[in-house]
Amino acid sequence: MSIANISRRRFSWPTELVPFAVGILLWQALSSADIWPRVLFPSPYEVARAFVADTASGVLLVNLWVSLKSLIVGFLIACAIAVPLGYLMGLSRVTRNFFDPLVNLLQAIPGLAWIPFAILWFGLGQGAVLFIIVMSIFFPVLHNLLTGIRMVQPVLIEAVQTLGAGRAAVVTHVIFPATLPNLMTGIRLGIAFGFRSLVGGEMIASTDGLGYAIFNAQQYFQSARIVVGMLTIGIVWLAMDRLILRPIEQRTTMRWGLIRDGLEKS
Amino acid sequence: MSDILVAKDISKTYFDEAAKDDVVALTGLSLQVRAHEFVSVIGPSGCGKSTFLRIVAGLDRPTSGEILVSGRKVTGPGADRGMVFQEYALLPWKTTEANIEFGLRLKGMPKAERQAITQRFVDLVGLTGFETKYPHQLSGGMRQRAAVARVLANNPTVLLMDEPFAAVDAMTRQHLQEELTAITTQERTTVLFITHAIEEAVFLSDRVVALSGRPGRIVADLTIDLPRPRKWEAVVRDERFAAYRDQLTQSIHASGAPKVAS
Numbered sequence: 009m010s011i012a013n014i015s016r017r018r019f020s021w022p023t024e025l026v027p028f029a030v031g032i033l034l035w036q037a038l039s040s041a042d043i044w045p046r047v048l049f050p051s052p053y054e055v056a057r058a059f060v061a062d063t064a065s066g067v068l069l070v071n072l073w074v075s076l077k078s079l080i081v082g083f084l085i086a087c088a089i090a091v092p093l094g095y096l097m098g099l100s101r102v103t104r105n106f107f108d109p110l111v112n113l114l115q116a117i118p119g120l121a122w123i124p125f126a127i128l129w130f131g132l133g134q135g136a137v138l139f140i141i142v143m144s145i146f147f148p149v150l151h152n153l154l155t156g157i158r159m160v161q162p163v164l165i166e167a168v169q170t171l172g173a174g175r176a177a178v179v180t181h182v183i184f185p186a187t188l189p190n191l192m193t194g195i196r197l198g199i200a201f202g203f204r205s206l207v208g209g210e211m212i213a214s215t216d217g218l219g220y221a222i223f224n225a226q227q228y229f230q231s232a233r234i235v236v237g238m239l240t241i242g243i244v245w246l247a248m249d250r251l252i253l254r255p256i257e258q259r260t261t262m263r264w265g266l267i268r269d270g271l272e273k274s
Numbered sequence: 275m276s277d278i279l280v281a282k283d284i285s286k287t288y289f290d291e292a293a294k295d296d297v298v299a300l301t302g303l304s305l306q307v308r309a310h311e312f313v314s315v316i317g318p319s320g321c322g323k324s325t326f327l328r329i330v331a332g333l334d335r336p337t338s339g340e341i342l343v344s345g346r347k348v349t350g351p352g353a354d355r356g357m358v359f360q361e362y363a364l365l366p367w368k369t370t371e372a373n374i375e376f377g378l379r380l381k382g383m384p385k386a387e388r389q390a391i392t393q394r395f396v397d398l399v400g401l402t403g404f405e406t407k408y409p410h411q412l413s414g415g416m417r418q419r420a421a422v423a424r425v426l427a428n429n430p431t432v433l434l435m436d437e438p439f440a441a442v443d444a445m446t447r448q449h450l451q452e453e454l455t456a457i458t459t460q461e462r463t464t465v466l467f468i469t470h471a472i473e474e475a476v477f478l479s480d481r482v483v484a485l486s487g488r489p490g491r492i493v494a495d496l497t498i499d500l501p502r503p504r505k506w507e508a509v510v511r512d513e514r515f516a517a518y519r520d521q522l523t524q525s526i527h528a529s530g531a532p533k534v535a536s
Contacts, residue, residue, distance in 0.1 A: 166333050166351065168376070170351050
């Protein structure tokens, strides 16, 4: 019936690239109109040149690597705590009653608010940045996972129980797959929050990384390099989404019919 | 034949959060089901018939009374009492065959044996060719066939069915009812079937038990003597069918079933 949906929604270059081409054209048109001084509104050409120069000198790659390492390590640490804690809270009332008030108190505090303590505890550098990244990714992952556990249909659990499933089988065959869509949402939000903290953290507490590069370029009025840093973050996120998150979803939640690309039929 | 399922004096009172009051769903319900018997429990909505089935399944606990299956007291859900739900309840992340072989996998049955049984039940319910489809790729009728196959493949002592055909369209429903009688007659399955549709109960069953409005008490226990296998075309022309239906309708109405506004 609709197995074709999955194969039909494949990567196609025109669909992917046209929006970007239109965006760049608009940008070029605006900068050619010469409304604002170049330093306030660099053209695509200048940005491309800065991009090539920063890539050739290796500066961009070094900064990218520093930032990506913090983000990935921070993500792994946050998930290593949030995911087991989420399932524990979802499955045990005692754990939930204990942690829920604490989590609610702490999750309203932005990751960036931890910077002063992060600097006091870890000193200036990527250690402080890593700490606030963990704080930023942890809560969205935990919160969405808990929402997912609350949304598991009781009838699915009951059905497998009448097939002989005990607690362990219910968790592996029902709870884990059923919570995957929400876990993926949590991971997406977590990474997005992680990027915010990464950039903010590096601007204040570090002397390398993409956030620092953006901040530093502004000090020297190198506006094209600011844009290079900003776009690099966007491209990194796009690559993560297209190369890692989407393929996971296409093989799991989309194939299972739990989520779709859009509302249209096929 | 011996009673394979015995419900002894089952009562159920639960607290209704919305009404802030105790609701008596069942009082002193006793029922015996013999091996290979197809028994339907009918009654108006709210009479406690689904509650009764859930107590048999071990998904709910009775306030008093006990359920014995093959002489053993029911203390929780188990593979000997597989249940088919109105909302199918297939696992969306498993294909048709993975859903059907799920119970066998839990039992730790070797793969070859498991696959043979799974294929037999896939064929039995007419899902051949749809083994590797996911539930969202199947129609409502096909999903319910898969749900029935999933429980039958697990070889339960008694098959529990809670209004399984209420969510499918009328045409599909008649097909599924005919298929169900054919399969349970062939497999000699013991079935406890819950429905509010009197004709469905008469068509499918060896015995129909009618409950009054809440709290549900048994107001009729009727043996259905119609030849098997049953087909709608023939059954509706049998005058006994109409007689059973009328008798059950009268029993339920005489019991003072509340008119349910919906």
